[in-house]
């Protein structure tokens with residue numbers, strides 16, 4: 001092993017409740033190196049990083065096997081404090097932010113800049129005062145390194161997920177003794193342009209001598225910036241290769257063991273169909289994703305894509321239609337107005353929603369998969385309920401069968417329908433969200449970022465499932481996504497949202513140039 | 529990215545009626561009590577003098593106790609019903625200091641010094657218990673109070689006079705075992721803090737009349753403000769500052785001087801100035817504390833234990849410290865309360881204070897998740913206003929003071945029940961709204 005490795009993980013193994021999820025993993029990283037880790041959903045990537053960061057989920061479930069070396073010396077990491085003291089930083093897959101704090105307070109969480117006062121001189125450092133001026137200055141410079149121009153004294157609650165992600169990254173950047181920085185799917189919540197920005201920032205960080213461990217499902221990003229790439233499959237270490245010796249296709253094959261299918265680009269002409277949904281001057285006050293007046297028609301039975309850069313308002317449209325943020329304007333469903341600002345009414349109309357914010361709006365983490373899938377349908381539609389006079393009873397048999405069907409259809413990797421959702425990997429939690437929305441048999445399905453955090457193989461499965469539901473049940477789908485490729489692979493029409501308005505509507509097979517122009521606020525050379 | 533617009537922090541524009549409705553819903557409890565208090569005051573036909581006299585005494589003796597609840601709320605541990613343990617510790621110290629015969633202010637200071645390590649120890653145990661019952665701290669605190677009552681009774685009913693020798697015929701029952709059911713502090717610790725001059729035979733020392741106090745405080749505030757801004761910060765007095773300061777001083781001194789000149793009854797009201805200083809010092813400390821490292825850690829833990837732990841904050845330790853601080857404050861607060869009452873029922877005085885303090889805090893507009901000093905002080909004022917006026921109002925309206933009495937007890941328990949239910953309900957609604965999608 002080269003002497004100048006900053007981090008070495010040797011023979012790492014881990015089992016959760018008797019299931020072996022990691023076996024004999026060996027990774028070595030040099031200072032300034034960007035090391036990519038790829039693998040399917042549930043392959044064990046987050047678990048490996050949790051071991052490195054001393055997370056309590058690891059140590060409350062029996063610890064791990066193998067050994068860690070930092071700068072060549074054996075390290076025992078049993079808590080996040082240990083990890084941080086050794087210079088390890090982590091951007092977690094799930095947000096680790098306190099919503100009622102400002103960006104500064106979050107960035108400086110537990111690393112507050114302190115100044116002494118008369119009382120602290122007597123009673124100790126714990127009573128030193130916070131030096132907000134310096135803290136704000138540090139936070140500002142960390143945010144500036146990421147080129148984020150939001151005020152550092154803004155509250156985190158209500159910010160769009162993209163900003164939250166950058167806040168987390170800024171927090172790690174602000175750590176001065178940083179040697180190893182772990183990114184667990186940092187780009188999943190970002191639009192492509194934002195992701196590019198982040199990749200550049202990562203290169204700068206690496207150039208300053210910090211080693212980076214980078215997890216993503218976007219293989220393009222991996223080959224773009226990584227020096228070495230480790231592939232995990234089902235908890236085993238498949239291979240570690242230098243970037244120069246591999247490419248996207250080989251990686252995908254190594255991960256799932258099969259070739260990627262090419263995207264299906266056929267689209268239908270839906271403009272002759274009846275108008276199902278009409279939006280007129282829709283204004284949604286969603287902080288950071290403000291919709292400033294959208295006029296848009298959705299035709300019966302089509303798949304409409306909403307694309308655009310982050311912060312331009314594409315996410316706000318679905319949130320407004322579902323009544324999650326204050327909304328004004330008109331929305332007609334089959335010609336009759338929808339009551340806005342009322343989630344219940346929207347659901348009664350036959351809308352279902354898969355939110356881009358999986359953690360905030362969504363899962364009952366400490367309930368089983370089957371209950372999570374059935375939950376909304378039970379609550380709102382009295383599906384899966386047996387009536388005995390005034391008494392009701394959950395029909396557990398049909399809930400079980402239903403869940404088994406979706407576990408198969410969406411390829412949810414789990415030990416069974418009774419597993420707790422908290423114990424699923426990130427991508428598999430996302431699949432449960434989708435299954436829940438589909439269970440409601442909606443007339444209109446609003447999905448935001450449906451494949452966020454899902455590996456390449458499963459992405460196809462999810463998109464195919466959407467397409468199949470659309471074709472078999474005639475379900476109208478409005479899909480919001482930051483990944484243009486994904487929109488182009490299944491949508492009939494794609495509306496690009498810029499500055500809170502519809503900049504134009506394109507066909508999926510329109511040229512890249514036209515998409516690019518609309519996103520940057522210019523007129524496309526030829527609309528659809 | 530450079531094209532990304534900065535999300536403006538401007539609030540969503542809403543019309544006035546929506547905003548005022550939101551305001552009413554948010555401050556429902558406080559507004560309701562304000563209305564009840566004003567109504568009760570008018571109905572009771574009480575003289576402002578009697579009302580003021582009572583309210584000054586009650587607020588002074590209760591504020592410290594209620595303030596002791598603020599820090600655990602900050603740390604996300606809800607309403608700390610376990611302050612009853614602190615109160616028991618306070619009573620224990622009063623009993624022993626009375627037995628030793630230390631009187632007046634020195635006696636009170638001795639009580640506080642004695643009780644501090646004991647309260648810290650009790651807080652440490654309670655904090656550990658709360659760490660094992662996370663999310664259930666309030667109910668655990670209530671139960672702990674009942675449990676501690678048993679131990680307290682064992683010590684003072686069975687062991688004192690036996691295992692713990694105490695030869696004192698006024699304190700110990702005639703059988704020689706156990707403390708009598710009431711402990712009288714007269715000629716000892718009574719008014720030790722409220723009226724320290726009495727100890728040295730001086731009536732006026734630190735016990736000015738209400739008009740003089742108002743005059744003094746108004747002057748002190750203005751002078752302190754001027755000194756801070758213009759001497760320390762070196763800023764030149766602006767016209768508006770001078771006019772504002774002069775106006776405040778003017779109104780306060782006008783009222784005070786009229787009262788003094790006409791020698792109205794208001795001049796009979798004496799202010800326990802040292803107690804006020806102690807309360808002000810506690811307020812100052814809590815404000816200061818919330819801007820320190822430990823205070824910030826508590827707020828972080830209060831928002832999300834998991835995130836705080838991942839950031840490296842020692843969550844359990846921070847929570848234990850919060851309870852220890854609250855416990856010490858409660859012990860001191862109960863000593864302040866009892867030195868003003870002048871006597872206490874050995875086996876009952878501490879029982880009510882948990883519930884009453886919590887009720888007062890909630891009436892001020894605090895919730896399980898957020899409590900401020902202002903809410904604590906406003907709550908004490910409103911709660912006791914209702915206490916003062918409701919018997920008189922009951923007598924005037926129903927011809928029976930007892931009905932007013934029932935009413936205020938009903939209200940005290942009712943407000944706790946309703947607030948806790950409202951909190952649970954709000955959480956439920958929020959979760960529902962999220963999970964229905």
Ligand SMILES: Nc1ncnc2c1ncn2[C@@H]1O[C@H](COP(=O)(O)OP(=O)(O)OP(=O)(O)O)[C@@H](O)[C@H]1O
Pocket residue numbers: 016017021039040041042043044045046047048057093413414422423424425426427428453455
């Ligand atoms: N807290 C837990 N308890 C039990 N099992 C768990 C827990 N967390 C994860 N697992 C299991 O460990 C395995 C690896 O999960 P991990 O989160 O590491 O996957 P991942 O590679 O990060 O996937 P993804 O790309 O979906 O985020 C999965 O089978 C998962 O079900």
Ligand SMILES: [Mg+2]
Pocket residue numbers: 045046047093184425426427
């Ligand atoms: Mg993961």
